Amino acid sequence: MRLLTHNMLSCNIKGVTNGFPLKLEADKWVTKEVDLNADFLRGVFPKIEWSALVAAARVLGFAELPEQADASMLSSNDFLRRFHHALLELHVEEGALVCPETGRKFPINKGIPNMLLHEDEV
Amino acid sequence: MEHLHEMELASTSEGRKEPQKIFMSPESMPKIAKIQLVSSHPEVYEPCDDSFLLVDALLADRSNLINQNPKFCLEIGCGSGYVITSLALILSQYCPGTQFYATDINLHATHTTLQTSANHGVHVEVVATDIALSLQKRLQKSIDVLVINPPYVPTPEDEVGADGIVASWAGGFQGRIVIDRILNVVDELLSVNGLIYMVALSENDPYDICQVMREKGFGSRIALQRSTEEERLCVIKFWRERETSEDGERADNVSSLNGWLGKVPFINSLRKKGNENNNS
Numbered sequence: 001m002r003l004l005t006h007n008m009l010s011c012n013i014k015g016v017t018n019g020f021p022l023k024l025e026a027d028k029w030v031t032k033e034v035d036l037n038a039d040f041l042r043g044v045f046p047k048i049e050w051s052a053l054v055a056a057a058r059v060l061g062f063a064e065l066p067e068q069a070d071a072s073m074l075s076s077n078d079f080l081r082r083f084h085h086a087l088l089e090l091h092v093e094e095g096a097l098v099c100p101e102t103g104r105k106f107p108i109n110k111g112i113p114n115m116l117l118h119e120d121e122v
Numbered sequence: 123m124e125h126l127h128e129m130e131l132a133s134t135s136e137g138r139k140e141p142q143k144i145f146m147s148p149e150s151m152p153k154i155a156k157i158q159l160v161s162s163h164p165e166v167y168e169p170c171d172d173s174f175l176l177v178d179a180l181l182a183d184r185s186n187l188i189n190q191n192p193k194f195c196l197e198i199g200c201g202s203g204y205v206i207t208s209l210a211l212i213l214s215q216y217c218p219g220t221q222f223y224a225t226d227i228n229l230h231a232t233h234t235t236l237q238t239s240a241n242h243g244v245h246v247e248v249v250a251t252d253i254a255l256s257l258q259k260r261l262q263k264s265i266d267v268l269v270i271n272p273p274y275v276p277t278p279e280d281e282v283g284a285d286g287i288v289a290s291w292a293g294g295f296q297g298r299i300v301i302d303r304i305l306n307v308v309d310e311l312l313s314v315n316g317l318i319y320m321v322a323l324s325e326n327d328p329y330d331i332c333q334v335m336r337e338k339g340f341g342s343r344i345a346l347q348r349s350t351e352e353e354r355l356c357v358i359k360f361w362r363e364r365e366t367s368e369d370g371e372r373a374d375n376v377s378s379l380n381g382w383l384g385k386v387p388f389i390n391s392l393r394k395k396g397n398e399n400n401n402s
Contacts, residue, residue: 113256
């Protein structure tokens with residue numbers, strides 16, 4: 001699971017109003033290099049909840065993202081490289097995503113977050 | 123808008139923005155997933171006629187998909203991963219930034235899909251979730267290409283969403299239970315220029331599906347159809363209708379839908395049957 005995906009997931013248990021961002025817990029993660037695509041990064045930037053990305057990257061030991069970011073930074077190659085690495089190259093293999101409101105844990109196994117809800121949660 | 127014939131699109135690395143007229147050699151034919159590289163599991167639906175039809179529809183619409191330069195592609199109900207892997211292979215050469223997402227309610231299917239994509243050297247982000255529930259809030263209006271091979275087989279209601287492989291086909295009354303649930307969220311998911319490709323069975327009443335989608339503001343046409351010994355399948359393509367469309371596709375699409383339906387009396391007979399059932 002890439003951190004892009006972490007940034008796009010929310011907890012949808014019935015009645016939960018504050019299901020995003022999910023807190024990331026990581027037991028195992030890997031880095032997989034992938035070509036940087038500046039067009040994609042610039043296009044996706046407005047959709048990213050920056051503070052959630054910063055926090056998740058930090059869990060994986062990557063602390064090179066600025067605390068705050070705005071679109072003007074997208075002209076910097078150095079910023080794009082860091083953004084790219086955090087968003088697309090770090091993969092969580094084992095761990096969990098924790099709902100900020102209920103504390104419900106959604107496991108991540110072999111790189112796949114299990115967001116399936118129990119019968120009493122829908 | 124100029125409509126390019128499929129074979130006019132050069133399968134070269136520089137061909138994305140400026141399609142050229144060339145003859146396609148076997149080496150330059152678009153790549154799709156190879157059956158021998160598709161991972162399998164006893165509880166996961168294997169690629170079958172419906173999967174092949176959906177991939178054929180994507181191949182036939184390849185130039186439109188490439189010109190779209192999608193950011194996010196999503197398959198709902200990915201099963202073995204054959205379809206989303208094929209889509210990734212079709213697009214990756216031309217649209218290097220595209221992200222591929224896949225969901226399934228069956229955990230075995232999510233792992234199988236991840237393995238199938240890895241076997242082909244492409245990356246798909248896979249999430250175990252019901253339809254797109256955990257993604258739809260944050261990926262609102264972001265999906266540029268949505269592909270769906272839903273559980274479309276008419277079955278008893280209690281088989282819908284059951285454990286394991288049953289969930290891959292069990293569609294409840296008229297096979298429409300899961301289809302209708304999916305159609306309820308596509309407006310939230312799809313981007314402004316987004317495209318949807320969905321497999322349906324004649325028993326699902328494709329004409330009614332198109333009417334339902336029209337009420338939600340979507341145009342539609344039958345992109346591809348095929349009959350096997352067991353079933354009559356089609357792939358329906360949907361897109362957002364715009365108030366003023368200068369592109370000729372709309373008229374073409376409507377007429378092709380009507381034309382197809384006109385030639386297919388079984389749909390009308392099924393609809394009559396459905397009405398009789400409702401009335402009784």
